[in-house]
Amino acid sequence: MRIATWNINSLRLRQGRLADLAAALDPDVIALQETKVPDELFPAEMPAALGYPHVLRRGMKSYNGVAILSRLPLGEIPDTPDWVGRGDCRHLAATVHAPGGPVALHNFYVPAGGDLPDRAQNPKFAHKLDFVAEAAGWFAARGPLARTVLVGDLNIAPLPEDVWNHRALLDVVSHTPVECAALEAWRASGFLDAVRHFAPPPERVFTWWSYRNRDWRASDRGRRLDHIWVSPDLAPALTRHQILRDARDWEKASDHVPVMVELAL
DNA sequence: ATGGTGGATGTTCCA
Numbered sequence: 001m002r003i004a005t006w007n008i009n010s011l012r013l014r015q016g017r018l019a020d021l022a023a024a025l026d027p028d029v030i031a032l033q034e035t036k037v038p039d040e041l042f043p044a045e046m047p048a049a050l051g052y053p054h055v056l057r058r059g060m061k062s063y064n065g066v067a068i069l070s071r072l073p074l075g076e077i078p079d080t081p082d083w084v085g086r087g088d089c090r091h092l093a094a095t096v097h098a099p100g101g102p103v104a105l106h107n108f109y110v111p112a113g114g115d116l117p118d119r120a121q122n123p124k125f126a127h128k129l130d131f132v133a134e135a136a137g138w139f140a141a142r143g144p145l146a147r148t149v150l151v152g153d154l155n156i157a158p159l160p161e162d163v164w165n166h167r168a169l170l171d172v173v174s175h176t177p178v179e180c181a182a183l184e185a186w187r188a189s190g191f192l193d194a195v196r197h198f199a200p201p202p203e204r205v206f207t208w209w210s211y212r213n214r215d216w217r218a219s220d221r222g223r224r225l226d227h228i229w230v231s232p233d234l235a236p237a238l239t240r241h242q243i244l245r246d247a248r249d250w251e252k253a254s255d256h257v258p259v260m261v262e263l264a265l
Numbered sequence: 266a267t268g269g270t271g272g273a274t275g276t277t278c279c280a
Contacts, residue, residue, distance in 0.1 A: 009280085010272055034280085036273070062273050063280095112280055124279095155280095211270040211280090255271080255280080 001072070001098050001263050002027040003105070005151035005226055006247075007208075007256035011035040011059075011067070015046055017250055018069075022050055024244055025260045028071045029096055033109035033153040035065035042067070058089045066092040066107050066152075073097040077104065081138060084130050100265040101147065108135070108152035117176045125173060128155070129182055136186035145190040145231040149263075153256060154227050156183040161201040162224035174223055191229035194261045198241040208256045209248055216248055228261045237263040 004027035008014050011032065021030065030052065035042075037059045047055045052069035056076050059065035066089060068074060077093035090109045095102045111131055114124030139145065158180040160166035169175040187193060199205050206222025213219050230238065240262040247257040 013272070034272090062278085114279090212268075214269080252271095 001029070001096075001103070001265050002260055003029045003031070003149060003151060003228065003263070004258050004260040005031040005033070005107070005153075005228060006258040007033040007109070007153040007226060007254060009034045009036075009254040009256065011037050011065070012041070012043065014252065014254060015043055017247070017252075017254075018046070018050055020250065021244070021247070021258050022052075024246070025242060025258060027260055028098075029105065030069040031092075031105070031107040031151045032067045032069070033065070033107070034063075035059050035067050036062060037065055056092055056094050058092045060089045064089045064109055066090065066109055068092055068094050068105065068107055070094075070096060081134065083134055084127055086127070090131075098265050103265065104145075104148040106148070106150040106152075108150065108154060110135075110153065110155040112155050113173045113179070115173060117171060117173050117178070128173075129178065132156070132179075132182040132186055136182070136189045139186070139191075140189040143190045146233050148190070148231040149194075149234070149261075150191055150229040151227065151259075153225055154183060155225050156180065157223040157225055158183045158187075159196070159201060159224075161204045162206070164204075164206070164221045164223070169223075174225060187229055190231060192232055192235055194228045194230045194238055195224075195241050195243075195259065197235065197238055198261075205243065207243060207259055211255050226256055226259045228259055230261070230263070234263060234265075237265055239264050 113128035
């Protein structure tokens, strides 16, 4: 089973690119973030036309929004928290009915956190830290996890090799020590970093390049904001991963590229 | 040190 995650940055604007993603990665499941579309305006026919007849989505106007497209039957996992009590559409959990048995899939879009890395002066940064801490506590309380995959735009690049310049980004939201520690605590609540299983440091891995770079490939000022984690019992099943860097050069590209992990389930 | 771009929306917020 191949699971892809992509911050699509507007589903309605970029839905045509999902065919390119499917052709490039051949995923069985696609988790999307920043769909920016209310459920009633979600393009209903599109996923089945691409070969993904099973769909869950949780969207709102303008901001946030997550969705899961699947070739395999899905069941929504109910009663997930309203993180930080915001009513945001930042999490969607599904049971994927894979041939070898059900797999729990969590799709997250973590708050970006604004510009100033100061909890007291920047409410967005406080929201981000609270969100991550709450999520870590929720998974820790449900452990030990089995046959569980967590994906999404977690908006934190936790390792020095997850950013183009570790020292330069220590005060930049997404790579501050407090965020890196918070994300590590969340991961350690029950997961293995699947992408780093295949590409351990010192290899640099990026999944996002700012729109503000004139030539993203030449400057390569990237960060690894998009993640795939698996419960430890799935470690022996990990067979392959792929970062679809080519997607950053697609016409009208998202600033994030798709990330895929394959599991022999 | 600054500002650079893009999406949704509506004359600004968010990333």
